[in-house]
Amino acid sequence: MSARTVRPANQDSAGPRILVQKYGGTSVATPARIRRVARRIARSRDAGWRVVAVVSAMGHTTDRLVALARQVSRDPPAREMDTLLSTGEIITAPLLAMALQEIGVPAVSLSGLQAGIRTSRSHTRARILEIDPTRANAELAEGRAVVVAGFQGFTESHDVTTLGRGGSDTTAVALAASLEAESCEIYTDVRGIFTADPRVVPEARLLPAISYEEMLELAAVGAKVMHPRAVEIGELYDIPIHVRSSFTEAPGTVITRSAGVEDRNRVRGIASEEDVAKVTVVGVPDRPGIAAGIFSPLADAGVSVDVIIQNVSREGVTDLSFTVPQADLAQTERIVRELSASIGAQGFSSDASVAKVSIVGTGMLGQPGIAATMFQTLADAGINIDMISTGEIRITCIVDRARTRDAVRALHRAFQLDVA
Ligand code: ADP
Ligand code: ASP
Numbered sequence: 001m002s003a004r005t006v007r008p009a010n011q012d013s014a015g016p017r018i019l020v021q022k023y024g025g026t027s028v029a030t031p032a033r034i035r036r037v038a039r040r041i042a043r044s045r046d047a048g049w050r051v052v053a054v055v056s057a058m059g060h061t062t063d064r065l066v067a068l069a070r071q072v073s074r075d076p077p078a079r080e081m082d083t084l085l086s087t088g089e090i091i092t093a094p095l096l097a098m099a100l101q102e103i104g105v106p107a108v109s110l111s112g113l114q115a116g117i118r119t120s121r122s123h124t125r126a127r128i129l130e131i132d133p134t135r136a137n138a139e140l141a142e143g144r145a146v147v148v149a150g151f152q153g154f155t156e157s158h159d160v161t162t163l164g165r166g167g168s169d170t171t172a173v174a175l176a177a178s179l180e181a182e183s184c185e186i187y188t189d190v191r192g193i194f195t196a197d198p199r200v201v202p203e204a205r206l207l208p209a210i211s212y213e214e215m216l217e218l219a220a221v222g223a224k225v226m227h228p229r230a231v232e233i234g235e236l237y238d239i240p241i242h243v244r245s246s247f248t249e250a251p252g253t254v255i256t257r258s259a260g261v262e263d264r265n266r267v268r269g270i271a272s273e274e275d276v277a278k279v280t281v282v283g284v285p286d287r288p289g290i291a292a293g294i295f296s297p298l299a300d301a302g303v304s305v306d307v308i309i310q311n312v313s314r315e316g317v318t319d320l321s322f323t324v325p326q327a328d329l330a331q332t333e334r335i336v337r338e339l340s341a342s343i344g345a346q347g348f349s350s351d352a353s354v355a356k357v358s359i360v361g362t363g364m365l366g367q368p369g370i371a372a373t374m375f376q377t378l379a380d381a382g383i384n385i386d387m388i389s390t391g392e393i394r395i396t397c398i399v400d401r402a403r404t405r406d407a408v409r410a411l412h413r414a415f416q417l418d419v420a
């Protein structure tokens with residue numbers, strides 16, 4: 001543990017230590033669940049903590065807001081979208097503060113702006129730049145529980161931003177860092193981090209601990225139980241993150257630096273992502289600068305390009321394939337259409353029926369047999385591999401979206417992840 005976790009700066013001056021608790025959409029889906037969350041917060045206070053609760057929108061509110069926007073606009077402007085989406089969390093926070101006061105816990109709700117969460121201006125995927133904890137600290141010092149609306153912040157010019165889907169996790173961990181909290185608890189609808197999504201693989205095993213590194217990699221390739229940026233901030237500021245269920249008292253999973261847990265050299269987890277599309281630029285002249293010519297404009301537009309494959313060139317031309325988030329496909333197509341004309345490519349095609357399946361684990365380092373096992377397992381299941389990309393502790397295959405679940409289950413079996 002770091003020096004700061006042992007001896008938080010606020011301990012001497014202002015009494016009890018701070019615990020940040022984040023409650024996801026399912027945990028606050030109904031008034032009854034909000035009352036239950038209030039009781040859990042009261043118990044943590046009784047145990048001696050000062051509590052900051054970060055809340056998500058109730059149930060599927062955010063999805064409904066997205067659908068609502070699409071009914072009035074084919075391509076909703078990102079700034080207005082952010083103001084709209086932020087309202088989901090704006091409903092939950094005061095409701096929880098009321099429920100707390102109802103059971104005798106002094107409480108106050110804060111919007112992202114009131115909580116001092118300043119972000120970049122990239123609407124719908126803003127990054128937290130800085131948190132001014134003055135207000136939250138003042139409320140805590142007055143003995144109040146502080147309830148913060150997750151997922152949102154504000155720009156220099158006081159426009160509302162959101163942090164990307166699942167972003168309340170990031171609000172929580174960033175607040176924990178800024179308030180020098182002892183730890184950050186993420187309450188969700190599963191018991192913790194499993195070897196794969198337990199909704200896809202029923203025999204997936206709960207991991208008592210996982211390293212930031214492995215969790216970040218899993219989150220980045222689709223394990224939506226944690227927002228990737230939250231894990232990154234946790235690692236940067238050494239905040240232990242406890243992922244657990246709000247419906248039980250079980251300890252769940254701790255994400256820490258040294259999850260010296262299972263020491264066997266093996267794959268730690270499997271993740272998949274269906275929100276991907278593949279784009280192929282056909283007949284690209286093979287000369288220096290072409291890749292930069294294609295990917296720079298996409299980067300400028302904020303499109304994050306993922307798996308990239310350039311074919312061997314024949315007669316001076318080559319094909320270039322890459323994947324993008326499906327939500328960015330329309331924009332990518334617009335950009336690539338213009339580009340392929342200007343760089344003299346023959347054309348382009350796109351395929352929105354692919355998915356990404358990844359295996360992750362630090363135990364994979366220097367173990368060439370693992371890649372072979374992954375490819376053989378998919379082959380045996382009759383699943384064609386469209387593209388492959390590898391990282392130090394990850395291998396990703398692009399496969400037919402209809403076979404995603406089959407791929408995840410087959411790999412989980414092949415790497416014996418159900419066995420402790
Ligand atoms: P919340 O609303 O609490 O933030 P999310 O829906 O964002 O909850 O994340 C929890 C979900 O993440 C689970 O219901 C589960 O289906 C999914 N999930 C994906 N991969 C994993 C994993 N490896 N371990 C646990 N849950 C996972
Ligand atoms: N409500 C937002 C979403 O559904 C943020 C979150 O829940 O973390 O993505």
Ligand code: MG
Pocket residue numbers: 024166167169224225226227
């Ligand atoms: Mg989430």
